[in-house]
Amino acid sequence: MSRRAYAIRHVAFEDLGTLGGALQQAGYQLDYIEAGVDELPAAAATADLLVVLGGPIGVYDEADYPFLGAEIALLRQRLAQDLPTLGICLGAQLMARALDARVYPGGHKEIGWSPLTLSAAGAAGPLRHLAEVEVLHWHGDTFDLPQGASHLAASALYPQQAFAWGQRGLALQFHPEVEARGLERWYIGHTAELAASGIAVPELRRRSGQCAPRLAAAAGELWREWLARCAS
Secondary structure: OOEEEEEEEOOOOOOOOHHHHHHHHOOEEEEEEEOOOOOOOHHHHOOOEEEEOOOOOOOOOOOOOOHHHHHHHHHHHHHHOOOOEEEEOHHHHHHHHHOOOOEEEEEEEEEEEEEOEEOHHHHOOHHHHHOOOEEEEEEEEEEOOOOOOEEEEEOOOOOOOEEEEOOOEEEEOOEOOOOOOOHHHHHHHOHHHHHHOOOOHHHHHHHHHHHHHHHHHHHHHHHHHHHHHHHO
């Protein structure tokens, strides 16, 4: 029997990437929910998996983007029941907010490739597949670790890069899902941010060509292990 997964997408080019293939291999039926356009389906509250993807808005921008309140409420409901829930970048920040942690501007952008430092808990779980692997960071906001969450990873610039909630909640500030080819859409969609941050697209593209293939292989192992845990 197939499992049902929903993915909330905030901008079209920030999609599931390598996670999409892993979901297909694991037998999930996937539906995207387009944030701000689609109503959150009632079935998302109890689906086998919910993924909340990234985007260029802030959790604290709810007055401008009121659909964020509905996403936070959905996450709070799922996390209270320990239902399989994954947040990536903005999705991770929304998970932190749903768990009553503070989310705020971090003071500087972290855009580019660098490795993680895993905590003992991170090294003992699915994130161990990313040990010594450079991952893509693309954010300016950060969050405090929610009370009761397990800290999993940090970077050189930000201490909060991943946390676990219960047995089936996973929040990732970084982007393990990306592929080099798909990132071309990011360079177009985020051109203003890249220019304002003084980041040269040719150099970022070169680094992505170096790092993305290894990340894709490692992330495949991460996804398989975490999805198996969610299904148990």
